[in-house]
Amino acid sequence: MKKKVVSLLLCFVLAAGLMAGCQSKTEGKDSGKKETLSVWLPPLDDNTEKNYVPLLDAFEKENNCEIDVQLIPWGSYEEKYLTAINAGKGPDIGYMYAEMFPTYIDAGAVANMEKYLSKEDYEEYIYLKSGQMMGGTYGFPFVTGVPFIMYYNQDILDSIGEKAPETWEDFKRICEKATKDTDGDGQIDQYGYAAGFNSGDMSPLYLLNSYYYSLLWQTGSDIYNDDLKSVKFNNKTGIEAVEYLKSLAPYMPKDYMSLASADAFSNVFGGGHAAFASARSKQAESESFQKTYPNLNWNYVTSLKNKQYGTFGAVDSLTLMSACKNKELAMKLIKYMAGPKVMTAYHKISFGAPLTKNEPYQGNQKMERILTSDRGKWRQLQVGPCGSDILSNLSSQLQAVMSGKSTAKKALDDAADYANGLLDEYWAGKE
Amino acid sequence: MRKGTIRAYGYVMPIAVILIVFVVVSVGISLILSFTQYNILSPPRLNGLSNYKRILTDTKFATAMANTLKIMIYVVPLQTVLSVGVAALIASRKNTILGKLAGIVIFIPVLSSSAVVGTLWKAILTGHIAAIDSFFSLFGVQTSMLLGDADTALLVVAMVMVWKSLGYYTVINIAALTGISPNYYEAAKADGAGRWQRFCHITLPMLKPTLILDVFLGIIASLQCFDIIYNLTGGGPANGTTTLVFYAYELCFKSSRAGYAMAVANVLLLLLLIMAAAQKRFMKREVSQI
Numbered sequence: 001m002k003k004k005v006v007s008l009l010l011c012f013v014l015a016a017g018l019m020a021g022c023q024s025k026t027e028g029k030d031s032g033k034k035e036t037l038s039v040w041l042p043p044l045d046d047n048t049e050k051n052y053v054p055l056l057d058a059f060e061k062e063n064n065c066e067i068d069v070q071l072i073p074w075g076s077y078e079e080k081y082l083t084a085i086n087a088g089k090g091p092d093i094g095y096m097y098a099e100m101f102p103t104y105i106d107a108g109a110v111a112n113m114e115k116y117l118s119k120e121d122y123e124e125y126i127y128l129k130s131g132q133m134m135g136g137t138y139g140f141p142f143v144t145g146v147p148f149i150m151y152y153n154q155d156i157l158d159s160i161g162e163k164a165p166e167t168w169e170d171f172k173r174i175c176e177k178a179t180k181d182t183d184g185d186g187q188i189d190q191y192g193y194a195a196g197f198n199s200g201d202m203s204p205l206y207l208l209n210s211y212y213y214s215l216l217w218q219t220g221s222d223i224y225n226d227d228l229k230s231v232k233f234n235n236k237t238g239i240e241a242v243e244y245l246k247s248l249a250p251y252m253p254k255d256y257m258s259l260a261s262a263d264a265f266s267n268v269f270g271g272g273h274a275a276f277a278s279a280r281s282k283q284a285e286s287e288s289f290q291k292t293y294p295n296l297n298w299n300y301v302t303s304l305k306n307k308q309y310g311t312f313g314a315v316d317s318l319t320l321m322s323a324c325k326n327k328e329l330a331m332k333l334i335k336y337m338a339g340p341k342v343m344t345a346y347h348k349i350s351f352g353a354p355l356t357k358n359e360p361y362q363g364n365q366k367m368e369r370i371l372t373s374d375r376g377k378w379r380q381l382q383v384g385p386c387g388s389d390i391l392s393n394l395s396s397q398l399q400a401v402m403s404g405k406s407t408a409k410k411a412l413d414d415a416a417d418y419a420n421g422l423l424d425e426y427w428a429g430k431e
Numbered sequence: 432m433r434k435g436t437i438r439a440y441g442y443v444m445p446i447a448v449i450l451i452v453f454v455v456v457s458v459g460i461s462l463i464l465s466f467t468q469y470n471i472l473s474p475p476r477l478n479g480l481s482n483y484k485r486i487l488t489d490t491k492f493a494t495a496m497a498n499t500l501k502i503m504i505y506v507v508p509l510q511t512v513l514s515v516g517v518a519a520l521i522a523s524r525k526n527t528i529l530g531k532l533a534g535i536v537i538f539i540p541v542l543s544s545s546a547v548v549g550t551l552w553k554a555i556l557t558g559h560i561a562a563i564d565s566f567f568s569l570f571g572v573q574t575s576m577l578l579g580d581a582d583t584a585l586l587v588v589a590m591v592m593v594w595k596s597l598g599y600y601t602v603i604n605i606a607a608l609t610g611i612s613p614n615y616y617e618a619a620k621a622d623g624a625g626r627w628q629r630f631c632h633i634t635l636p637m638l639k640p641t642l643i644l645d646v647f648l649g650i651i652a653s654l655q656c657f658d659i660i661y662n663l664t665g666g667g668p669a670n671g672t673t674t675l676v677f678y679a680y681e682l683c684f685k686s687s688r689a690g691y692a693m694a695v696a697n698v699l700l701l702l703l704l705i706m707a708a709a710q711k712r713f714m715k716r717e718v719s720q721i
Binding site: 393 | 491
């Protein structure tokens with residue numbers, strides 16, 4: 001009898017547990033409660049929780065609402081969005097980079113903001129047009145104006161009698177001269193180019209941001225053909241870009257394949273052991289970098305030139321999610337988040353380009369030309385279908401070339417075959 | 432239906448419900464989705480055998496399969512031999528403090544989470560720790576290069592897997608060793624058999640069923656390897672440590688190609704089923720022989 005009762009009880013507990021798991025979430029919808037807007041952001045700086053999030057407090061008071069900001073680490077960024085949106089637990093306001101958009105736009109997960117934007121908004125928010133893609137305005141530019149630039153160590157260049165490079169030839173020549181054993185122990189301890197091809201805690205796409213797009217664009221090539229139905233990065237100039245990058249390997253730290261790109265910049269270049277490093281223009285302005293390497297005498301060129309100038313400047317945007325219940329309020333918050341009041345305060349703490357006409361430039365004066373005279377030297381990525389997949393694979397192929405496992409032509413042809421297969425499938429589904 | 436039968440069903444029901452809900456239904460869903468084009472966000476669209484056809488021409492799948500098999504080849508023999516050796520050493524000193532301590536220490540990595548293990552080894556192998564660097568340099572190896580080359584990175588993953596699971600298999604083997612009657616050894620000793628002969632002619636044959644278990648559990652674990660790779664190498668460099676599970680994960684969560692990811696996962700499931708069936712068959716034969 002006792003056993004029967006126990007087994008019945010166990011069955012009941014199990015069934016109750018399952019029911020509880022399947023139950024829809026209806027609690028907490030108390031009408032007397034303040035409205036909550038959930039916002040998902042990646043880390044924007046060394047301490048976003050302290051530097052940015054408190055700036056939204058005033059909006060909460062003014063609009064009698066609560067803002068729930070969740071910081072999602074880059075390593076699991078897309079995974080978190082996919083699973084949460086699939087489960088109906090996504091945010092009201094998201095943050096996406098170019099490669100992410102197509103999948104979410106196709107699935108109707110992000111809303112077109114156009115009807116919430118006025119002529120005045122287009123005048124005030126200076127990058128707003130960059131949020132237009134795939135027939136609508138799906139992104140509200142939030143982090144931009146901080147392209148990947150080529151930093152150089154002024155002291156090293158002075159010591160070898162060189163000036164800042166302008167062309168690929170200049171760059172390679174200086175790299176060669178800078179790579180040497182400075183303390184006479186027989187080991188090379190100063191490098192031309194502080195590059196690392198391990199993406200570390202970042203997405204593999206970061207390698208392309210750091211080292212690839214600039215060279216590709218400087219040759220005049222690009223990722224997709226204009227119709228977005230096939231790729232062209234494996235054309236003659238695309239191969240030239242990768243071959244040039246590979247030819248720089250002797251001037252990189254010996255462990256460049258296992259060195260994380262972020263560490264290459266902070267430890268190798270920051271430590272004064274390399275003539276050049278490629279990183280975002282706010283990297284050297286970060287608090288931790290400045291504190292660690294206060295005496296580093298650095299400067300930069302926005303872009304090298306081959307056939308033309310070109311370097312990658314992300315336009316990461318806030319998105320209005322389709323599932324958001326109160327889109328008017330969410331749009332108001334989006335404009336507030338990127339607006340002059342919040343961003344003037346935020347960029348005082350953490351450098352960034354002004355997003356609006358009314359936000360003053362507060363960064364290091366020597367970086368300002370990126371936004372003025374050098375504005376034409378950087379641009380955002382094409383937004384094309386299957387972006388994450390195509391570019392992740394391209395990143396792996398780039399690693400294969402750099403590690404000597406493949407040639408530039410073979411790797412790019414393989415990556416192009418893979419990409420074109422995906423694009424064929426994508427467009428076939430559209431017809 | 433007899434009263435006893437109803438009671439038996441009652442006892443089995445809780446675990447049956449759990450298995451049906453979390454295993455059978457999941458596998459069924461995965462099977463169905465593998466015949467669709469599905470990106471997680473939009474409803475799935477049937478595409479017949481396209482995903483399975485794509486597998487046949489997908490070079491990344493071939494790389495992932497090769498890496499999975501390589502890991503299995505690296506891990507299983509080494510892990511089995513080492514765990515038997517260590518178990519024999521510990522079992523022969525089971526009443527000493529050192530023996531007891533060794534039994535505990537070797538099990539610590541088993542208890543650690545794979546995420547911690549992966550992160551720890553990553554820090555060790557890329558952190559420029561002077562003592563570690565000096566140790567490896569004795570063998571002409573530069574520590575910081577290990578994870579930068581596809582071949583050595585895969586080997587490192589395999590070694591970390593062995594390091595993590597050695598204690599588990601050692602404990603299984605110790606249990607089996609202590610189950611062997613000392614009478615066999617005494618009789619062999621009386622006949623003049625040396626230590627090596629006793630090991631080869633008594634210990635190993637008596638351990639055979641356990642060794643079969645070790646081998647198949649090792650194969651299954653290496654086919655499923657994911658978390659250490661995720662934390663240690665992220666599948667790189669150049670897909671050099673991308674295994675089938677890691678590839679399925681990337682397809683599903685990084686590339687939003689869940690339908691194809693399910694097809695890849697189902698190929699892996701098929702491999703696992705074959706291994707499980709083979710193990711069952713071997714074990715049955717061994718038990719009947721004993």
